[in-house]
Amino acid sequence: MADNPTAAAPASPYTRTNPFPGKLVVNRSLCGEGSDKDTRHFEIDLKGWGLNYEVGDSMTVWPMNDPALVEEIIKTIGAKGDEQVTGPKGPTTLREALLRDCRITQTTPKFLKAIAERASAAPLLNELLDPSRKEDLDRYLWGMEVIDFLIEHPSIKFAPQELVDLLAKLQPRLYSISSSLKAHPEQVHFTIDVVHYESHGRMRKGVCSSFLAERAENVPIPVFPNTSKFRLPEDGNTPIIMVGPGTGVAPFRAYLQERKAVGAKGRNWLFFGSQKASCNYFYKEELDQMKKDGLLTRLDCAWSRDQEKKIYVQNHMLDNGAEIWKWLDGEGAHFFVCGDARRMAKDVDAALRKIMQNQGGKTLDEANAYVEKLKSDKRYKRDVY
Numbered sequence: 001m002a003d004n005p006t007a008a009a010p011a012s013p014y015t016r017t018n019p020f021p022g023k024l025v026v027n028r029s030l031c032g033e034g035s036d037k038d039t040r041h042f043e044i045d046l047k048g049w050g051l052n053y054e055v056g057d058s059m060t061v062w063p064m065n066d067p068a069l070v071e072e073i074i075k076t077i078g079a080k081g082d083e084q085v086t087g088p089k090g091p092t093t094l095r096e097a098l099l100r101d102c103r104i105t106q107t108t109p110k111f112l113k114a115i116a117e118r119a120s121a122a123p124l125l126n127e128l129l130d131p132s133r134k135e136d137l138d139r140y141l142w143g144m145e146v147i148d149f150l151i152e153h154p155s156i157k158f159a160p161q162e163l164v165d166l167l168a169k170l171q172p173r174l175y176s177i178s179s180s181l182k183a184h185p186e187q188v189h190f191t192i193d194v195v196h197y198e199s200h201g202r203m204r205k206g207v208c209s210s211f212l213a214e215r216a217e218n219v220p221i222p223v224f225p226n227t228s229k230f231r232l233p234e235d236g237n238t239p240i241i242m243v244g245p246g247t248g249v250a251p252f253r254a255y256l257q258e259r260k261a262v263g264a265k266g267r268n269w270l271f272f273g274s275q276k277a278s279c280n281y282f283y284k285e286e287l288d289q290m291k292k293d294g295l296l297t298r299l300d301c302a303w304s305r306d307q308e309k310k311i312y313v314q315n316h317m318l319d320n321g322a323e324i325w326k327w328l329d330g331e332g333a334h335f336f337v338c339g340d341a342r343r344m345a346k347d348v349d350a351a352l353r354k355i356m357q358n359q360g361g362k363t364l365d366e367a368n369a370y371v372e373k374l375k376s377d378k379r380y381k382r383d384v385y
């Protein structure tokens with residue numbers, strides 16, 4: 001009997017809390033020799049899901065903690081690891097709770113309080129736990145993890161259940177999707193800066209970025225898409241300006257793949273920024289090819305550390321202010337920004353307002369009103385973190 005075309009597709013069994021077990025198929029460095037950064041390209045196979053996501057969406061990834069750190073914590077509290085505990089996700093062993101369910105790097109207020117109450121010599125911590133000292137406490141905790149307190153106070157012996165009760169639940173991380181399903185069916189790609197740093201004499205690793213970079217080869221990677229409003233204009237003829245330094249380039253790789261796959265005629269302008277052209281030019285070959293093919297109408301790169309004075313994406317924007325204004329005001333371009341929220345997105349926003357004043361002859365108030373109008377028309381979109 002023929003399928004009934006009007007019958008609803010079976011509901012996907014996967015949800016945010018029951019994520020799909022993806023399989024890591026590519027993990028390659030985007031950096032060359034001499035790089036201070038460890039930014040990587042990941043490809044995850046999603047076969048068997050029938051999944052749908054749109055370019056501009058991000059993906060939720062549930063990491064597993066570093067087993068070496070888990071074993072160190074177990075040893076430091078004098079446990080074996082196979083003790084039964086009830087973790088944030090239910091009954092399990094201490095080892096499993098520390099691997100999958102608990103946040104074992106950052107401390108919690110109740111963990112710090114327990115340390116302060118039991119330590120024979122923690123007067124500073126006691127003082128800093130006073131609510132009036134919140135900022136000092138945050139400064140003190142910068143770069144400090146649970147293991148540091150356990151090692152510093154060997155006389156404190158937490159029972160396995162007690163330790164688990166003092167920790168928070170391990171949270172998933174979000175990553176911008178850097179691929180289009182039309183170019184890479186049943187896959188999702190990410191562009192991730194792997195977090196490593198040294199503090200208090202120890203090497204530290206970001207939980208999720210190091211999980212993907214170092215420990216995800218033969219284990220399922222729990223993923224689920226997170227819908228976003230960071231979407232391409234519906235009309236493929238609309239020109240777009242994309243500002244994506246560092247990992248901020250991720251969704252724009254996906255946009256460009258999508259526009260190529262659907263044959264969109266709109267012009268595409270990318271501002272990319274990174275430390276050094278020689279070793280931090282992420283996706284150089286792909287971008288060069290897109291430029292050659294005419295998909296990428298313009299590509300402007302800002303190398304911040306190739307000369308004494310920093311050059312950032314907003315410097316190139318200001319140098320090309322007349323052309324940006326023509327695209328925006330004359331041709332109805334949409335303006336997108338992705339990446340660092342703390343500094344970059346603010347400076348790019350300021351540069352945009354400057355261009356409106358310098359090239360559009362607007363006062364600051366008029367430029368501010370113009371930006372508000374762009375936002376309400378959904379022509380100025382940011383995905384910053």
Ligand SMILES: Cc1cc2nc3c(=O)[nH]c(=O)nc-3n(C[C@H](O)[C@H](O)[C@H](O)COP(=O)(O)OP(=O)(O)OC[C@H]3O[C@@H](n4cnc5c(N)ncnc54)[C@H](O)[C@@H]3O)c2cc1C
Nearest residue numbers: 143173174175176191192193197206207208209247250385
């Ligand atoms: C919508 C959205 C999209 C995102 N997209 C991307 C993306 O495409 N690519 C990407 O790489 N990231 C992206 N992120 C960030 C990502 O979700 C994670 O926050 C990031 O990968 C760090 O997670 P982690 O588990 O590896 O590190 P964590 O274990 O969370 O550690 C990071 C923490 O370590 C501490 N830390 C870091 N450096 C130092 C230091 N030098 N000294 C002391 N402490 C330090 C800080 O407290 C920092 O918050 C996105 C975030 C959002 C919200």
Ligand SMILES: NC(=O)c1ccc[n+]([C@@H]2O[C@H](COP(=O)([O-])OP(=O)(O)OC[C@H]3O[C@@H](n4cnc5c(N)ncnc54)[C@H](OP(=O)(O)O)[C@@H]3O)[C@@H](O)[C@H]2O)c1
Nearest residue numbers: 193245246247248273274275304312313340343344347385
């Ligand atoms: N929420 C998160 O967990 C998360 C995740 C990823 C990134 N981030 C934040 O985003 C930052 C960027 O990380 P990334 O690896 O994607 O990029 P990145 O490599 O640190 O930065 C990309 C480029 O942007 C430059 N830059 C620095 N300040 C800028 C500014 N004010 N305006 C414009 N460009 C600027 C950098 O220059 P210089 O470095 O030479 O100054 C570099 O050339 C991280 O440092 C972090 O703060 C946060």
